[in-house]
Amino acid sequence: MISRVAVVPHPPLLVPELVAGAVPETASVRAASLAAARDLADRxxxxxxxxxxxxxxxTLTDSAGSFRGFGVDVPVSLSARPSSVDPSLPLPALVAGWLREHAGARSVRVHLVPPDLPLADCISFGSQLTGNALLVLGDGSHRHGERAVGRPDDRAGPFDEDVRAALAAADVAALKALDAGLADELGASGRAAWQVLAGVPGxxxxxxSEFLAPFGVGYHVAVWEA
Structure with missing residues (x-):
C-alpha cells in the first residue's frame, strides 16, 4: 500500500550538466525536487x-539511458544494476532515474500514461498502483508571463494556483476537478499524472509543498503522507 508520495516536475534543467552557467532559478527547482525525492527514499x-x-x-524498469538527446551525455538508470540499455528512454523516465540515483533509492518502476488519459481511467489506474513509495512526475503550464515557452496566457496563473492549492491541501477532489482540455491548452503536461494520484487510496x-515558475513554466513539488 502506498504510504508516501513525492510530486516533482521533470524538466531537463534539473540536471546541472544540462544547464549553462549557474542559474539561481534552476537551482531552486533542483533543490526542491531532490528534497522531495529524498523524503521518498527515506520511506x-x-x-x-x-x-x-x-x-x-x-511500463519501464531495470533500464539505463542517457540525457545525450538533451545536449550532454549524462548516464542514468532505473535500478542500481540495470539489465539493459534503452537509448530512447523518454524524459520523465530519465528524470526518474536521475532522482533515484541522487536520492539514494535502489530502483524505480516507471508507468507512463498517455497525455489524453480520461479522468475515470486515471482514477482507476491510480487505485491499482502498488508499492510503498510513489513518485509522480509532471509539469505545470508553460504559458506564465513574458518568459513563457509557449504563448503567454492569463489562464496559466489561476490554473497552476488550483494545482498548487490542491497539492498543498492533499485535496484529491480538487485534483479530479482539473479540466483536461484547459490543461492541454496551457501545456500543463502533468494533468493526467496528478489525476492518477487522485485515484491512489488515502x-x-x-x-x-512548493511552486516555482522560472522561465515561464510552472513546476510543482509536494510530499504526501498517508
Whole structure:
C-alpha cells in the first residue's frame, strides 16, 4: 500500500550538466525536487513512478539511458544494476532515474500514461498502483508571463494556483476537478499524472509543498503522507 508520495516536475534543467552557467532559478527547482525525492527514499528505496508521455501506456524498469538527446551525455538508470540499455528512454523516465540515483533509492518502476488519459481511467489506474513509495512526475503550464515557452496566457496563473492549492491541501477532489482540455491548452503536461494520484487510496496529508515558475513554466513539488 502506498504510504508516501513525492510530486516533482521533470524538466531537463534539473540536471546541472544540462544547464549553462549557474542559474539561481534552476537551482531552486533542483533543490526542491531532490528534497522531495529524498523524503521518498527515506520511506522506501524501491519506488513506483507515474508520468505522462505520448508513448504510454507502458511500463519501464531495470533500464539505463542517457540525457545525450538533451545536449550532454549524462548516464542514468532505473535500478542500481540495470539489465539493459534503452537509448530512447523518454524524459520523465530519465528524470526518474536521475532522482533515484541522487536520492539514494535502489530502483524505480516507471508507468507512463498517455497525455489524453480520461479522468475515470486515471482514477482507476491510480487505485491499482502498488508499492510503498510513489513518485509522480509532471509539469505545470508553460504559458506564465513574458518568459513563457509557449504563448503567454492569463489562464496559466489561476490554473497552476488550483494545482498548487490542491497539492498543498492533499485535496484529491480538487485534483479530479482539473479540466483536461484547459490543461492541454496551457501545456500543463502533468494533468493526467496528478489525476492518477487522485485515484491512489488515502486519506492523505501534505508535509511539503512548493511552486516555482522560472522561465515561464510552472513546476510543482509536494510530499504526501498517508
Amino acid at each position: 522506501d528505496r524501491d519506488w513506483t513512478a507515474v508520468a505522462v508521455d505520448p508513448s504510454g501506456p507502458r 486519506p492523505w496529508r501534505c508535509t511539503r
